[in-house]
Amino acid sequence: MQDVIVIGGSYAGMAAALQLARARRKVLVIDAGQRRNRFASHSHGFLGQDGAEPNRIWAEARRQLEAYPTVDWVEGTASGITGRRDDFRVTLDNGEALSGRRILLATGVADQLPDIPGISERWGQTVFHCPYCHGYELDQGRIGVIATGPMSLHQAQLLPEWGEVTFLMNDALTLDPDQRDDLRRRGVTIEETPIAKITGTAEVKLQDGRTLSFAGLFTATRTEPSGPLAEATGCTLVETPMGSQILTGDTKETSIPGIFACGDVARAPHSVSLAVGDGAWAGAQLHRSLVWPEG
Structure with a gap:
């Protein structure tokens, strides 16, 4: 016993x-x-x-x-x-x-990761959830925040402390005008085009054919x-x-x-x-x- x-x-x-x-x-x-x-x-x-x-x-x-x-x-x-x-x-x-x-x-x-091709293979390497655990190592480079729901707004508001942020909406939530203004004041770029897949180190290919390169990605x-x-x-x-x-x-x-x-x-x-x-x-x-x- x-x-x-x-x-x-x-x-x-x-x-x-x-x-x-x-x-x-x-x-x-x-x-x-x-x-x-x-x-x-x-x-x-x-x-x-x-x-x-x-x-x-x-x-x-x-x-x-x-x-x-x-x-x-x-x-x-x-x-x-x-x-x-x-x-x-x-x-x-x-x-x-x-x-x-x-x-x-x-x-x-x-x-539970978002259903995006290529994300699970990069989890813990270039895709993260905690900026205090992994943000410093990105050396103030470009950061992508992949939206999954309401908590993603908090991530997008916080992560400009660690680099230049693009908020990848991916059809996961809707922002009201006040939230959009808040993000813009923080220098966050809002990207509305859905994600097709993630490739390379942390490259996000959008459904319109564009590819955005980042030092790292975060998702809630x-x-x-x-x-x-x-x-x-x-x-x-x-x-x-x-x-x-x-x-x-x-x-x-x-x-x-x-x-x-x-x-x-x-x-x-x-x-x-x-x-x-x-x-x-x-x-x-x-x-x-x-x-x-x-x-």
């Missing part, structure tokens, strides 16, 4: 597990190996690791975590959760069943929890401007007693730094729930 089973071995899950390990609690981490930033060559904006390769950050974090004798690590995918607080069972896709007093969902999210993806586990278990989901996420309270506990959630799957906006902070808080709150179970 584990004190806590952490489902998700990325930044938030490991940050939570570290707090519990340092309280000498028995922790099992289940990792499916699908980190959200696995497509990026470098991670930026994470204090002490700025510019490091995501794989190196993750591998070193795992090495440090597994140095604690109360931590176990399982590579696999959790397919089901049954039971109740103090007596949960997690089933893996290979049929193995594991027992724990508490569950932490740190499964991360999946990004819609996110959903990675896999159906949270919803199938009965955890309440909530809609945010960025997509759906698991509903949690201040202690990171979900709508099901004894099941907690942290990281991108349980908060917005998203970054490695924010995921680590959220995971550390969740780990402390999980420990408190074990110390004061009546609370």
Whole structure:
């Protein structure tokens, strides 16, 4: 019987597990190996690791975590959760069943990219979602913002801090006169012609035959929890401007007693730094729930 089973071995899950390990609690981490930033060559904006390769950050974090004798690590995918607080069972896709007093969902999210040929191949390389993570490296070059919905306006308003911006509407939303005036005051070019495909490094071919070249592209993806586990278990989901996420309270506990959630799957906006902070808080709150179970 584990004190806590952490489902998700990325930044938030490991940050939570570290707090519990340092309280000498028995922790099992289940990792499916699908980190959200696995497509990026470098991670930026994470204090002490700025510019490091995501794989190196993750591998070193795992090495440090597994140095604690109360931590176990399982590579696999959790397919089901049954039971109740103090007596949960997690089933893996290979049929193995594991027992724990508490569950932490740190499964991360999946990004839904716009349906544009060529965009998925460049995701994390020259197509991004977070300017704080990737804007500086574009060296104030030309930036294209591909509209997907209302959040795209926010991106187009913010990104002139990092370069000359073209807002590629792509028939995704309609701007009112005040919004258009605001963008023009910020120096943003509004391009109405739909996108045909993305080629080269970050070249956008429009349906009228023109090609626009950029240093990088940004788009506001819609996110959903990675896999159906949270919803199938009965955890309440909530809609945010960025997509759906698991509903949690201040202690990171979900709508099901004894099941907690942290990281991108349980908060917005998203970054490695924010995921680590959220995971550390969740780990402390999980420990408190074990110390004061009546609370």
